Amino acid sequence: MKALRYLALSLAAVLFLIPFYLVLRNGLATEQEITAQSWTFWPSEIHWENFVALFSNPAVPMVRSMVNSFVVAVLQTVGQLLLCGLAGYGLARIPYRYANVVLYLVIATLMIPAAVTFVPTFVVVSTLGWVSDLRGLVIPGLFSGFTTFLFRQYFLNFPRELEEAARIDGLGHWGTYWRVVVPNSKGFFAALGVIAFVTSWNQFLWPLVIAQDQDSWTVQVALSTFLTAQSIDVVQLFLAAAVSIMPLVVVFVALQRFLVRGVTETGIKD
Amino acid sequence: MKHGRAFWLFVGPFAIGLLVFVYVPIGWSLLLSFFEARNTVTPTEFVGLRNYADMLTDQPFLSSLGTFSVFAAFIVPLTFVLALALALLVNQISFLQGFFRSVFFLPTACSYVVASLVWKLSIFNGVRFGLANTVLGWFGAEPVAWTVSTSPPWYWLVLVTLRLWLQLGFYLILFIAGLQRIPQHLYEAAWIDGAKPGWQTLRYITLPQLRTTSVAVVLLLLIAAYQAFDEFYNVLGTDRGYPPFARPPLIYLYYTALGSGGQDFGHGSAGAVILTLLIAGVTLLQGRVITR
Amino acid sequence: MISRRRLLSLAGASALLAACGSNTGRGGNGQGLKQWYHAYGEPGVQQAVERYAKAYPKIPIDVQWNPGDYDSKLATSLLSDGGPDVFESTLQISSVRANQVVPLDDVFGDAKSDFAESILATHTVDGKVYGVPQAVDMQMLFYRKSLLAQAGVQPPSTVDELIDAARRLTRDGVKGLFAGNDGGGGVLGGPALWSAGLDYVRDHQVGFDDPLAAQAISKLRELYGSGGLLLGAVKDWAEPDAFTQGLVAMQWTGLWAVPAVQKALGDDFGVLPFPKLGSSGSPSVPVGAFGAMVNAKSKRVDEAKEFVRWLWVERTDYQEDFNLSYGFHIPPRKSISAKASKLTTGAAADAVKFVRDNAKASNPPDWTSVMRTAFNDAVSRVVRDGAPADQELRGAAGKVRDELKRLYG
Numbered sequence: 001m002k003a004l005r006y007l008a009l010s011l012a013a014v015l016f017l018i019p020f021y022l023v024l025r026n027g028l029a030t031e032q033e034i035t036a037q038s039w040t041f042w043p044s045e046i047h048w049e050n051f052v053a054l055f056s057n058p059a060v061p062m063v064r065s066m067v068n069s070f071v072v073a074v075l076q077t078v079g080q081l082l083l084c085g086l087a088g089y090g091l092a093r094i095p096y097r098y099a100n101v102v103l104y105l106v107i108a109t110l111m112i113p114a115a116v117t118f119v120p121t122f123v124v125v126s127t128l129g130w131v132s133d134l135r136g137l138v139i140p141g142l143f144s145g146f147t148t149f150l151f152r153q154y155f156l157n158f159p160r161e162l163e164e165a166a167r168i169d170g171l172g173h174w175g176t177y178w179r180v181v182v183p184n185s186k187g188f189f190a191a192l193g194v195i196a197f198v199t200s201w202n203q204f205l206w207p208l209v210i211a212q213d214q215d216s217w218t219v220q221v222a223l224s225t226f227l228t229a230q231s232i233d234v235v236q237l238f239l240a241a242a243v244s245i246m247p248l249v250v251v252f253v254a255l256q257r258f259l260v261r262g263v264t265e266t267g268i269k270d
Numbered sequence: 271m272k273h274g275r276a277f278w279l280f281v282g283p284f285a286i287g288l289l290v291f292v293y294v295p296i297g298w299s300l301l302l303s304f305f306e307a308r309n310t311v312t313p314t315e316f317v318g319l320r321n322y323a324d325m326l327t328d329q330p331f332l333s334s335l336g337t338f339s340v341f342a343a344f345i346v347p348l349t350f351v352l353a354l355a356l357a358l359l360v361n362q363i364s365f366l367q368g369f370f371r372s373v374f375f376l377p378t379a380c381s382y383v384v385a386s387l388v389w390k391l392s393i394f395n396g397v398r399f400g401l402a403n404t405v406l407g408w409f410g411a412e413p414v415a416w417t418v419s420t421s422p423p424w425y426w427l428v429l430v431t432l433r434l435w436l437q438l439g440f441y442l443i444l445f446i447a448g449l450q451r452i453p454q455h456l457y458e459a460a461w462i463d464g465a466k467p468g469w470q471t472l473r474y475i476t477l478p479q480l481r482t483t484s485v486a487v488v489l490l491l492l493i494a495a496y497q498a499f500d501e502f503y504n505v506l507g508t509d510r511g512y513p514p515f516a517r518p519p520l521i522y523l524y525y526t527a528l529g530s531g532g533q534d535f536g537h538g539s540a541g542a543v544i545l546t547l548l549i550a551g552v553t554l555l556q557g558r559v560i561t562r
Numbered sequence: 563m564i565s566r567r568r569l570l571s572l573a574g575a576s577a578l579l580a581a582c583g584s585n586t587g588r589g590g591n592g593q594g595l596k597q598w599y600h601a602y603g604e605p606g607v608q609q610a611v612e613r614y615a616k617a618y619p620k621i622p623i624d625v626q627w628n629p630g631d632y633d634s635k636l637a638t639s640l641l642s643d644g645g646p647d648v649f650e651s652t653l654q655i656s657s658v659r660a661n662q663v664v665p666l667d668d669v670f671g672d673a674k675s676d677f678a679e680s681i682l683a684t685h686t687v688d689g690k691v692y693g694v695p696q697a698v699d700m701q702m703l704f705y706r707k708s709l710l711a712q713a714g715v716q717p718p719s720t721v722d723e724l725i726d727a728a729r730r731l732t733r734d735g736v737k738g739l740f741a742g743n744d745g746g747g748g749v750l751g752g753p754a755l756w757s758a759g760l761d762y763v764r765d766h767q768v769g770f771d772d773p774l775a776a777q778a779i780s781k782l783r784e785l786y787g788s789g790g791l792l793l794g795a796v797k798d799w800a801e802p803d804a805f806t807q808g809l810v811a812m813q814w815t816g817l818w819a820v821p822a823v824q825k826a827l828g829d830d831f832g833v834l835p836f837p838k839l840g841s842s843g844s845p846s847v848p849v850g851a852f853g854a855m856v857n858a859k860s861k862r863v864d865e866a867k868e869f870v871r872w873l874w875v876e877r878t879d880y881q882e883d884f885n886l887s888y889g890f891h892i893p894p895r896k897s898i899s900a901k902a903s904k905l906t907t908g909a910a911a912d913a914v915k916f917v918r919d920n921a922k923a924s925n926p927p928d929w930t931s932v933m934r935t936a937f938n939d940a941v942s943r944v945v946r947d948g949a950p951a952d953q954e955l956r957g958a959a960g961k962v963r964d965e966l967k968r969l970y971g
Contacts, residue, residue: 058608119641212639221630
C-alpha cells in the first residue's frame with residue numbers, strides 16, 4: 001500500500017518535472033539537436049555559450065528586463081501587503097455603517113476580468129503620463145480585490161483576545177494593527193507575499209502594452225520578443241524561459257513550507 | 271463618527287486606488303457599451319441597447335460561451351479530483367513529503383507564456399521531433415498535428431494539460447491546508463466505531479470536513495476558467511489572427527476590441543458586461559447549491 | 563542620450579532611479595518625436611532604423627521597437643495621448659474614418675509618381691494618401707527543384723496540379739507543402755479567391771459571393787485532406803526553416819526569405835505565384851507594404867510629417883538600404899527598384915516579375931478586420947472541419963455586406 005503510494009507520487013512527480021527538463025534541454029542544446037530526427041535526451045555537449053549569446057543579444061535586454069521585473073515585483077508585493085492588509089483589517093474589524101457596501105464593491109471586482117477594462121485602464125494610466133514608466137507598471141496592480149478579500153477573511157479569524165489585550169494597554173486600531181496584529185501574522189503575510197510576487201513576475205498583457213520603451217520591458221515582454229511571428233530563435237527562447245523562471249523556483253523551494261502554513265491560516269474556512 | 275475616521279484611515283488608500291484604477295475603467299466600459307464606439311473611447315453616438323442585442327445574437331460570441339462551458343467542464347472537475355487525490359497521497363506520507371509538495375507546487379512559478387511555449391513548441395508540436403510525437407513514434411504511430419487538427423480536437427488535450435500542470439499545485443496546497451485542519455480525534459472516534467481507514471473515513475469524515483475548502487476551490491477554478499486567456503492566446507493565436515474554434519469569451523472580446531484594427535469597443539464592452547453578469551449569476555448559484 | 567541610458571543600465575543605477583519615480587527614460591522627455599516599428603525578424607533592421615533616426619538633423623527621434631502583438635499595442639496607444647508621433651502600419655479605412663491618421667499627400671511632392679501605383683493604392687482612401695510606403699513585401703511558392711525532379715513532378719501551374727504535387731512529393735518522411743501551421747487557411751484564402759478571378763471586395767461590393775469562390779476554397783480543403791501538408795512546425799510559414807531543413811518540398815513564404823533559402827540550398831530552388839484555378843482565373847501573389855503614418859493625435863503633426871518626408875521620400879539611400887540590406891523587399895520607388903542589382907537575378911527577379919504581372923493587394927484598406935475575421939473563420943471551418951464551402955462563404959459574405967453598408971451607406 002505504502003509502496004503503491006510512493007509509486008503513484010513518483011510517477012506524477014516525473015510528469016510534473018518534464019516541462020522543466022525540456023526547458024533546460026532545449027536551452028542548452030543547439031537548434032540542430034532539438035530539431036533532429038531522433039530524440040536526444042540530453043545535449044551531447046552542454047552549450048554554455050548559449051548564455052553568452054542570450055545576454056549579449058542586443059535586441060533583447062535580458063538583464064535589464066530581469067531587473068525591471070524584480071523592481072516591479074518587489075514594489076507590487078510590498079505595496080499590496082501594505083494597502084490590502086490595512087484595507088482587509090478595516091473591513092474585518094472596524095464597525096462602520098458603509099463597511100458592507102465597500103466589501104461588496106471589493107468582491108465584485110473578483111468577477112470582472114482585467115481584460116474587460118483593459119483599454120479604459122490604459123487610457124486612464126496614459127492620461128496620468130505613466131506609459132513606459134515604473135508608476136504605470138506598478139501602481140494599477142496594487143489594488144487587488146482578491147488579496148484584500150483574503151486578508152479580510154484571515155483577520156476575521158484573528159484571535160480577539162490578543163487585540164483586546166492591546167486595547168487595554170491603550171492602543172487604538174492603528175497601534176493594535178501594527179504592534180499586535182501584524183507581528184502575529186507573519187506567516188500569512190509571507191504566503192500572500194509569495195503569491196503577489198509570483199503573480200507580478202508572471203504578468204504579461206499589461207506590461208506588454210504599458211512598457212513600451214525597451215528600457216522598461218519586463219522579463220515576460222522580453223520573452224515574447226522571441227515569440228514574434230517573424231523569427232523564433234528556439235534555443236534562446238527556451239534558455240530565456242529557463243532564466244526567467246529560475247529566481248522564482250529558488251524562492252519557492254526556499255519558502256514553500258511558509259506557504260503551506262500561511263495558506264492553512266487563511267480565511268478559506270468559515 | 272470615530273469609527274468612520276478609523277475605517278477610512280485603514281480602507282481609504284486602497285479605496286481611492288480601487289476607484290481610480292478599477293471602478294473608473296469599469297464605469298467607462300459600461301458607458302461604452304451603450305455607444306457606437308469604433309476606434310474611439312470617447313464616443314458621441316448613443317445607441318441604447320443595440321450593442322447588447324447584437325452580441326446576444328452574435329453567433330461567434332455565443333459559441334465562445336459554449337467553448338468556455340466545454341473548457342470548464344473538463345478543467346474544473348479534473349483539477350479538483352487530481353488536486354484532492356494528490357493532496358491525500360502527499361498528506362499520508364512522511365518520508366519525502368516536502369519534496370513531493372515542492373515538485374507539485376513548482377509549476378506555479380511559471381508564467382502562462384513559458385508554459386505555452388513549452389507545450390506548443392516542445393511537447394505538442396506537430397513534427398516528428400516533438401515529445402508527444404516522439405513517444406507516438408516509439409509505438410509506430412504517425413505524427414499528430416496537435417494544435418491544428420480539429421477532428422479529433424486534440425487542441426483540447428494541449429490546453430487542458432497545460433492549465434492542469436500550471437494550476438494543480440496551488441489547489442493541492444489549499445487541500446493540504448484543509449486536510450491539516452481536520453481534527454485527528456474525529457478519525458480516532460471513527461476507528462473506535464469500527465470504520466475502516468480508507469474509503470469509509472474519506473467518505474464520512476474527510477470529504478464533509480473539506481466542504482468549505484471544496485466550495486472555495488470550485489469557485490476559484492470556475493472564475494479562473496472563465497477568465498482563460500493567456501494560454502489560448504499563446505498556443506492557438508497566430509500572426510494571422512485566431513482560429514474560429516476553441517475561442518473562449520475573453521479571447522473573442524479581445525479580438526473584437528483590440529484585434530488588428532478591430533477596435534469595436536461598443537460591442538466589446540457589451541459582451542464583457544454580459545459575461546460579467548453571467549459569471550456573477552453562476553457564482554452565486556454555485557455558492558448556494560453547494561453550501562446548502 | 564541612448565549611450566547615457568545604456569551606461570546607466572549597465573551600472574544598474576537606472577533601476578534605482580526608476581524606483582524613485584523618475585521617468586524610465588523616454589529619450590529627450592518630450593523633445594523628441596516617437597517613432598514606432600514592429601519587430602522585424604531579420605537581424606540588423608533595428609540597428610538600421612536607429613541609425614536613420616539618429617541621422618535626422620532637425621530634432622531628436624526616439625525609435626521604439628515593438629515585439630509581440632504590434633497591432634493591438636498600436637491600436638491601444640492610438641486611443642490615448644501617449645501614442646507615437648510616427649508609426650508604420652497598413653492602412654485601414656476605419657482609422658481614416660476615426661481621424662486617427664493624417665493625409666500625407668503634400669509629403670510626397672514630385673516624387674509621388676515615382677512610387678508604384680498599386681502600392682500607393684493600398685495606402686489611399688477617398689483619394690488621399692495616408693502612408694508613405696516603406697518596403698514592399700510579397701508572398702510566393704518556393705519549391706525544391708531536385709525533389710520535384712526525383713518525383714517526376716512539374717512545377718504546378720494550376721491548383722489541381724499543386725494538390726497533386728503536394729501529394730506526390732510526400733514521401734520518405736518529407737511532406738509536400740508547408741503553408742502555415744493552420745493548414746493554409748490563413749495565408750491561402752486570398753490567393754484561392756484570386757485563382758478563380760475573384761477578390762475580397764470589389765467596388766464596395768462583396769467580391770466572393772460566387773459559386774466559383776466555394777469551388778476555390780474547397781480546393782484548399784482538398785489540399786488539406788491530401789495528407790501532403792506539413793502541420794504544426796516549430797516556426798510558421800513566414801520563416802523558411804521547414805523548407806531549408808528539408809522537411810518539405812514546397813513552402814509558401816515570402817520574398818524576404820530568399821537570402822536565407824539561397825544560403826541553405828544554393829540554386830536548388832525555384833519560385834512560383836499561386837497558380838490559377840482554371841481558365842477564368844489567373845496566378846497571383848499577395849503584395850502589401852507597411853507605410854509610415856502620422857498620428858493625428860500627435861501634438862507636432864507638422865514636424866512628424868517633415869520627418870516622414872525626410873526619411874522615406876528624400877533619403878532614397880535609406881530606402882534602398884532598408885529594402886535590400888537585410889531580408890529582401892522591393893523598394894516602393896520605381897527608380898530605386900529599377901537599379902537594385904540584387905533583384906535582377908534568380909528568384910528575386912522572378913518575384914519582381916510576379917509583382918508586376920500578378921500582384922494582388924493583401925491588405926486593401928476597405929478589407930477591414932471584421933471582414934477579414936469573418937472570411938478567415940469561414941475558410942478555416944471549410945479547410946479544417948470540412949464545413950460546406952458555399953454555406954460558410956455565404957455567411958461570411960453577409961457579414962462583409964453589412965460592414966460595407968456601414969462604411970459606404
